[in-house]
Amino acid sequence: MSLIQSILMGLIQGLTEFLPVSSSGHLAIFKILFHVETDTGILFDVLLHVGTLAAVFVVYYKDIIRLIAEFVKMVIDVVLNFILFIRNISGKESVRYHRIIRNSYRKFVLLIIIATIPTGIIGFVGRDLVTAASEILLVPGICLLITAVLLVISDRVRDGHKKPRDITNTNAFVIGICQGLATLPGLSRSGTTIAACVISGFDRKFAVKYSFILSIPAILGALVLQLKELGSVSLAPMEIRNYLVGMAVAAGVGYICIKTMLVVVRKKKFTYFAIYCLAVGALSVGGYFFV
Numbered sequence: 001m002s003l004i005q006s007i008l009m010g011l012i013q014g015l016t017e018f019l020p021v022s023s024s025g026h027l028a029i030f031k032i033l034f035h036v037e038t039d040t041g042i043l044f045d046v047l048l049h050v051g052t053l054a055a056v057f058v059v060y061y062k063d064i065i066r067l068i069a070e071f072v073k074m075v076i077d078v079v080l081n082f083i084l085f086i087r088n089i090s091g092k093e094s095v096r097y098h099r100i101i102r103n104s105y106r107k108f109v110l111l112i113i114i115a116t117i118p119t120g121i122i123g124f125v126g127r128d129l130v131t132a133a134s135e136i137l138l139v140p141g142i143c144l145l146i147t148a149v150l151l152v153i154s155d156r157v158r159d160g161h162k163k164p165r166d167i168t169n170t171n172a173f174v175i176g177i178c179q180g181l182a183t184l185p186g187l188s189r190s191g192t193t194i195a196a197c198v199i200s201g202f203d204r205k206f207a208v209k210y211s212f213i214l215s216i217p218a219i220l221g222a223l224v225l226q227l228k229e230l231g232s233v234s235l236a237p238m239e240i241r242n243y244l245v246g247m248a249v250a251a252g253v254g255y256i257c258i259k260t261m262l263v264v265v266r267k268k269k270f271t272y273f274a275i276y277c278l279a280v281g282a283l284s285v286g287g288y289f290f291v
């Protein structure tokens with residue numbers, strides 16, 4: 001992979017990650033059309049996602065700090081309740097257990113953990129399929145057409161008002177399944193998860209926040225899996241430089257675009273991106289059969 005190719009892929013990632021058009025689908029199409037050679041599978045795709053993850057942290061840092069703090073307190077409460085449970089067995093005293101989910105941020109933490117489980121299982125089981133699918137133009141083409149349909153549906157769903165306290169564990173689990181399926185190139189992770197949220201009656205602004213914060217464990221988990229797959233493969237210094245430059249470009253451009261997405265979803269403009277996904281998907285399918 002050349003430096004210019006890594007810069008262009010970083011640009012593509014930054015421009016598409018926070019728009020519901022599947023950045024991994026665009027990266028797959030770019031690599032196929034421009035014969036980008038790499039012997040590390042989709043490691044660079046995942047690293048570019050880590051690059052744009054920086055934008056998520058910058059935009060949602062207050063929520064993330066609060067989520068981490070509440071996660072730590074929840075763990076402490078679980079441990080304390082376990083100790084109280086053991087002491088209660090010995091009959092020493094009647095105990096009052098600590099409530100674990102005692103505020104909306106703790107429910108938010110629970111919703112992230114519940115959604116991450118199916119994402120992790122699907123992502124782990126399907127990781128080789130995802131790598132293979134990224135090399136066949138037909139797959140991102142068809143998946144972009146599916147994304148287009150989901151986006152049209154989500155724009156026509158009545159505005160919901162659900163926030164963490166109203167959201168069920170089943171809602172979170174289903175959204176985690178959608179996110180896991182979105183590892184397929186062309187299925188937009190943000191598009192499918194936000195569509196699943198609004199169809200489930202979520203408040204739109206919370207749907208976007210939940211989708212983007214939910215991407216943190218998904219992308220970090222994908223990175224862990226990809227680095228494990230790297231195994232004994234050693235990266236040349238030039239390749240490491242290209243990877244880092246691509247990640248930096250993705251992070252910078254991603255920060256600019258994430259603000260656009262927040263406006264797009266609030267104004268229910270997914271249909272424009274559906275038309276775009278329809279066009280790129282049709283061209284990719286056509287290109288597969290006729291080129």
Ligand SMILES: CC(C)=CCC/C(C)=C/CC/C(C)=C/CC/C(C)=C\CC/C(C)=C/CC/C(C)=C\CC/C(C)=C/CC/C(C)=C\CC/C(C)=C/CC/C(C)=C\CC/C(C)=C\COP(=O)(O)OP(=O)(O)O
Pocket residue numbers: 016017018019020021022023024025042045046049064067068071109112113114116117119120121122123124126127130179180182183184185186187188189190191213216217218219220221222223224225226
């Ligand atoms: C249950 C569990 C492990 C919970 C962890 C989370 C946790 C501890 C939460 C507590 C609350 C809290 C603090 C939340 C805030 C989040 C935070 C700040 C920190 C959490 C960090 C953490 C502890 C992470 C641990 C993650 C981990 C190591 C394992 C989790 C298991 C897991 C989710 C594995 C990932 C499997 C996977 C998604 C893919 C494997 C196959 C693969 C390599 C595919 C590549 C796909 C790709 C290119 C990128 C991944 C993004 C994606 C899902 C799709 C891409 O979509 P696309 O680009 O097409 O769409 P758009 O651009 O969006 O349109």
